[in-house]
Amino acid sequence: MDLTVLHLAVPEISAVLHPTSSQLLWIIDVYGFMVAGLLITMGTLGDRIGRRRLLLIGGSAFGIVSVIAAFAPTAEMLILCRALLGIAGATLAPSTLSLIFNMFRDPRQRSVAVGVWVGAFSAGGAIGPLFGGVLLEHFWWGSVFLLAVPAMVLLLVLGPKVLPEFKDPNAGRLDLLGAAQSVLTMIALVFAMKQIAQDGVSVSALVALAIGVATGVLFVRRQLSRPDPMLDLRLFRLGAFRTALTVNVIGVFVAFGYFLFIAQYFQLVLGMSPLQAGIAMAPSGIGFIVGSQLAPRIVRVVRPAYLIGGGMTVAAAGLAMLTQASVNDGPALAVAASLLISLGLAPVFGITTELIVGSAPPEQAGAASGLSETGAELGGALGISILGSLSIAIYRGDLTDLPVGLSPEASESVRDTLGGAVAVADSLPEQLATAVVDAARDAFVHGVHLTAGIVAVAALVLAAISAVKLRHIPAGDLPGHE
Template sequence: MSSTAPPGSGVRAGPREWIGLAVLALPTILIALDLTVLYMAIPHLGADLKSTNTELLWITDIYGFVIAGFLITMGTLGDRIGRRKLLLIGATAFGAASVLAAYSTSSEMLIASRALLGLAGATLMPSTLALISNMFKDDKQRSMAIGIWLTSFSIGGVVGPAIGGALLEWFWWGSVFLLGAPIMVLLLITGPILLPEYRDSSAGRLDLVSVGLSLAAILPMVYGLKEIAKSGVGVTPLTAIAVGLLVGALFVRRQRTLASPLLDLRLFANRSFTGALVAMLLGQLTLYAFGFYYAQYLQLIEGLSPLQAGVWFLPMGLATIVGALLAPMIAAKFPPAKVIVGGLPIAAAGYVVLAMLDVDSHLALLIAGSVLLAFGINPLLSLSTGLVVGAAPPDKAGSASAMMETSAEFGAGMGIAVFGTIGTAIYSGQIVEALPDDLPASVAATVEDSFAGAFAVAQELPGQAGERLLALGREAFLNGMNVVSAISAVVMVAIAVLVMAALRQVPPIGAEEAVPEESEAPGK
C-alpha cells in the first residue's frame, strides 16, 4: 500500500491529493447524474424501442437495484484487492456499459446494459470514498474532502434533469448515456498517476456464501420497497421484505462466526458509527420523498417543460453546495453534533414552508422551501458521512463506505415507499370522493392511482370536465404533499434528538477525544 499513516495522524495532504480528489469527483458526479438523467429520456427511448410499461420500469430501476445489492460486496472487495485497482476496473466497465446502453436496439439490451452500469457503479462508489480516507489523514482536511465529495454527488443528481433535458433538445436519447465514456477514459488516464493504492494485506479470502446471503437479503428488500412505492402495500412486496429480513438475520449470524467476515459487525459497537449511520438513513428518507414530489410539482402543477423543471433544481443545488462545504469548516470549531443540530431546524423550516403550499401558491414558495431544506440538511449528510468513515480503521474504510452508501440507498427507497404511499393514500382518498359518477371505471382507476394519471386523463376530456379534473387532482396531490412535508419536519426533530444522544461525545473535527471509547477501533 502506498500510505500507512492512519487517519487523524496529522499528516496533511498536498496539491497532489487535492487534484486527486477532483479526479474522484468525476465518477461520483456521473453515478448520481446517471440516476436522474434517464427520467427525461424515458418517453423518447420508450417510443423508439417500443417498450412496454413493465420494461420501462425495469430500465429505470435496474441501475439503482443492482448498485444497492452489490455495495457491501464491492466495498469489502476493494479492501482486499486494492481500492484504486477496483476503481479502475469499475471505470472501464462503466465506460463500456455506457456505450452499450447508448446504442441499445431493444428494451432487453438496454435493461442488461443498465444492470452492467449498476454493477460497475457499485465498484466506484465505495472505492472513491474509501480512497479519500487514505489520501486525507488530517481530520479537518478529510472532513472538507468528504464535503466536496458529497457536493459532487449532489451536483450530479441536481443537474441530471437539466442536462438530460438539454441533450434531448438536440440529440437522440442515447446521448444521455454517452456522457459516461469520456469521463471514465479521463479517470483511467489520471487515476494511476494521482491516486494511491490501498488494500488490507491481512484480509482473508472473500467468503462467497456471505456474498450470496448479502445479495439475497438486500435485493428482496429493495424490490419490496420499490414495489410499495409504485403500487402500494401488497402481499408480494411485504413477502419480499420479510424474506430479505430473514436472510439478513442469517447473514449477520454467519458474519459473527467468520475470522474474516464480509461485513465486520464490530464497527457497530462504535456509538458514533451507528448513530451517524442511522441519522443518514433518516435524512435520506425525507430528502428522497421530497424529490419525488418536487419533480411532479414543477411539471404537473406549474406545467413546466422537462428542461425548465431541470433548471429549477439549480437553486437547491447551490444551497446543497454551500451547506456541504460550510459544515466541515464550522465543525472544526464546534462539535459536529451541534453543527448538525443547528442545521436541522432550518431543514424543518423548509419542510414547514412546503407543508403550506396550496393551489394558489407562487413558485417562489416552493423554491424557498427547497433551498432551506437543502441548506439545513446537508450538515447532517456531510458530517455523518465523515463520522462513519472516520470511525473505521483504515483497513475497513471500504466496508464502512459501502455501509454508509447502503444505508443511504435504503433511506431513499424507504422514503419513496413509505412517504409516497402516505401521499398517494391521501390523494386517492380525496379524489375518489370528488369524481363524477359517470366516469368509466377504467378511467377512474387511472385517476385514483396518481396525479400523473389524472393529468393524462384530463388532456383527453372535453373543456370544463378536463379542467375540473385537473383542479381536483392538484388539490388532492398538494394535500398529500403537505402531510408528507409536515411529517418530514417532525422527522428532522427526531434526528436532532438522536444526534445529540449518539454523537454528543464527538469533539470538534481535528480535536482529541475527551473520553475515548474502547470500541472506537474495531478490528485493530
Template sequence: MDIRQQTLAIDEATAPRAGAREWVALAVLMLPVLLVSIDNTVLAFALPQISLALEPDAAQQLWMVDAYALVLAGLLVAMGSLGDRFGRRRMLLIGATGFAVVSVLAAFAPTASALIAARAALGLFGAMLMPSTLSLLRSTFPHRDQRRLAIAVWATAFSVGSALGPTVGGLLLEHFAWGSVFLMAVPVLLPLLVLAPLLVRESRDPAPGPIDPLGIALSIAALGALAATIKHVAVEGPDLLAVALLAVAIVAGLGFARRMRSVDEPMLDLDLLRVPAFSGAIAINLLSVVALVGALFFLTQHLQLVEGLSTLDAALLLVPGTIAMVLAGLGVVRIVRHVPAHRVVAVGLASSMAGYLLVALAGDALSPLHVAIAYVLLGAGVGAAETLSNEIVVSTAPPAKAGAASAVSETAYELGAVLGTAVLGGIVSAVYRASIALPDGVASADADAARETLAGALDVAERVQGELGAGIAEAARAAFDQGALWTALTGAALMAAAIVVALRALRRA
C-alpha cells in the same frame, strides 16, 4: 489495538500531508461520485417523457427509479469488501467501464421492461464504483484535517449530484430525447478511465482474509430483500409477498451477523455498529437521503405537471438549493472546529425540517417560489449533515477495512434513495389515488389511466379536451397536491427523528 486506538494512530499530526497530485486525484474521484448520485435522481425530470414514450404502469414507473437503487444497495457491502481485497482502484475502473457501456444500452431501451433491466445493471456497476471512491480518500489523505476537507468535497459532490440530477435532466431534455440523460455517463467516465491509473494510487487491505462467498451471498440477500420489501409495501401494500421478502431479509441478516462473528477475518466488523458515532452517522445518512430524494420526487412533478413550468425552468428553479447544499457542505468544515459536530448536524437537519414544513404550510397555495425557498432550506441541511456524518464514518473505521465501512455508509444512502422514492413517493401516489375525484362522464379505461399517475391523468385530459378534459386535469392536480401535503409532513417528522439521533449518538464524535 481497539478501533479508537487504530483511528488515533493514523490521525497523528505527524501523518504525511497530501500534495498536488492527491488533490488532482480527488477531482478525478469526484467524477463517478457525481455520475452515480446524478443517476439516482436524473429520472425525476425524465419520467414524464419516458411515461409518454414507453407507457409504463404505476408499478413500472416506480421500478424504473428503484431498480437502480435496489441492486446498488444489495451489492455495496459485497463490492466494498472485494475492493478491500483485490484493490479499490481496480474495482473503480471495472465499475466505470461497465457503467459507461450499460448507460448506452439504457439510452436506447425500447420498452419499459428493458429500461428497468438496464437500470438494474447500472446498479451492479455503480456498486463497484461508490465504496472505492470514499475508501480511496482514506489512503490518499492520511492527515485528519486534509481528509476532513476531502470528505467534505466528496459528500458535497454526492449531495450535489443528487440535486443536479433534475437540473442536468432538465437541460438535456430541453434539447434532446429522454435517452440523453443516460448517454451523459460516457463523456464523464472516459476521463476517469484515462486519468485514474495515472493519478490514483492502488489501495487494498494489506492482510486480507480469505474470500467469504457465503458472507457475500448473505449480505446481498439481506440488503436486497430488505430494499425489495420496502419497495413492494410502498407500491402494493402489506401482503404475503411482502412478508416473505421481509422474512428473507431477517433470516439472511441474522445469518450474515452470525457469519461475521464466526470467521477469523470478517469482511465487516460488526463491532463498529456498537460505536454510537458510527451507527448514528449511518442513520443520519439514511434519513437525510430519504428527505432529499423524496422531496425531489414530488417537487419536480409539482413544478412541471401542476405549475406547468417547462423542464428547463423547473430545473433552474432548484439551482439555488443546489448552491446552498455546496456552501453548507464546505462551510461546516470550518464551523466544526469551533462547534461540536452533533450540534452542527442537528442545526442542519432542522433547516431541512423547516423546508418540509414550508411545503406543508403552503398546502394548495404551493407556488414555485415556495418550492425554491423550501429546497434551499432542505439543501443546506442535507449538505451539512452528509459532510459530517460521512467524515465520522470513515474516521471511526479501521483503515484496512475502509472499503467495507464506506460501503455500509453508502448502503444507507442507497436504502435512503429507495425509501425516499418508495415511501415518500408511495405516499404521494397513495393519497393521489385515494383522493382524486374525477368528473362524471369519463370512460372507464380513461378513468383507470387517470387514477394511476398525474402524468397519465394529464395525458387523458389532453386527449379528451373540452370541459371534461379541464375537469380531469383540475381534479388530478388537486389530488397530487393533497398527496404532497401528507408527504411533506412525513418528511418533517423524519427530520425531527434525525435531530434526536444527532444530539444523542454524535455527542462524543
C-alpha cells in the same frame, strides 16, 4: 447527476413507455436498492483486488449500460438497465471514499477532502437538472442517460494516471455466500414493502418478508462467525458510529423522499418545461455545495452534535414550507424550501461520513466506506419507495370519484400516476381534460403536503437524537475512534 436528471425525465417516461405506478417506482429506485445491496460487497472486494482497479471496472460498466438504457424500448428493459447500473454504481462510491481516507491521513486535509467529495455529489445534483433540462427540451427522454458517458470516459483516461492503488495486503477470500445473502436480504425486504404499500398484505409479500428476514439473520450470524467478515459488526459497538450511521440513513431518506416530488411538482403541477424545472432546482444543488464546503470549517468551532442538530432543524423548516405549496402558486416557495433543505442537510452528510469511516482501521476503509454508502443508498431508496408509495396511496384515495366520461382504461391511467393523468388529458375534450388534470394535481399536492409533514417531524426527531448522542465529541478535528 444520473439520479436528478431521471426525476426530470419521469413525465416523458410515463408518457412514452406507459409504466404502471409500480414500474415507475422500480425505474426510479431499483438503482438505489441494487447499489445498497452490493455496496458492502464492493467495498470488501475493493479492499482485496484494489480500490482503483474496482473503480475503473465499475466506471467502464456504468458507461456501457448507460448507453443501453438510453435506448430502452420498454419499461421492463429500463428497469433491467437501471438494475445493472446499480451493480456498476456500487463500485464507485466506496472506492472513491476509501481512496480518500487512505490518501489524506491528516485529519484537517481529510475533512476538506470529504467535503469536496460530498460537494462533487452536490455539484452533480446541481448540474444534472440544467444539462438534463436542455437535453429534454431538444431530445428524447433517454438522452439524459448519456450524460454519464463523458464522465466515465474521463475517469478511465485520468484514473490510471492520477489515482494511487490501495488494497488490504492481509485480506482473505471474498465471501460469495455472504455477498449473495446481503443482496437477497435487501431485494426480498424491498419487494415485500413495495407490495404491501401498493396492494396491501398478500401471500407473496409475506413470503418475501419472511425470506428477507431469515436471510438477514443468516447473514449476520455468518459475519459474526467468520475470522475475516465482509462486515465487521464490532464497529456497531462504537456509539458515535451507530449514531452517525443512523443520522446518515435517515438524512438521506429525507433528502431523496422530498426530491422525488419536487421535480414532478415543477413540471406536472406548475406546468414548467424540463429546462425551467432544472433551473428552479439549481439553487438546491448550489445550497448542497455551499453547505458541504462550509461544514469542515464550522465543525472546528462548533460541536458536531450541534451542527448536525441545527442542520436537521433547518431542513425541517424547509420541509414545513413545502406543506404550504399549492396548485396555483408560482415556483418561489418550493425553490426557497428546497434551498433551506439543502443548506440544512449538506453539513450532515460530510460529518457523519467522517465519523462512520473514521471509526474503522485503515485496512478496512473500503468495507466501512461500503457500509456508509450502503446506509446512504438504503436511506435514499427507502425514501423514494416508502414516501412514493404513501404519496401514491393518497393520490389514489383522492381520485376515487373521477369526472364522468372517462373510459375504464383512461380512468386506470389517471389513477396510476400524475404523469399518466396528464398524458390522458391530452386526448380528451378541453372541459373534461381540465377537470381531470385539476383533480389529479390537487391529489398529488395533497400527497406532497402529508409526506413533507411526516419527513419534517422525522428531521426534528433526528436533530434531537444527534444533539444528545454526539454531544461528547468536541469541536475541532473529528476523532477517528471512540
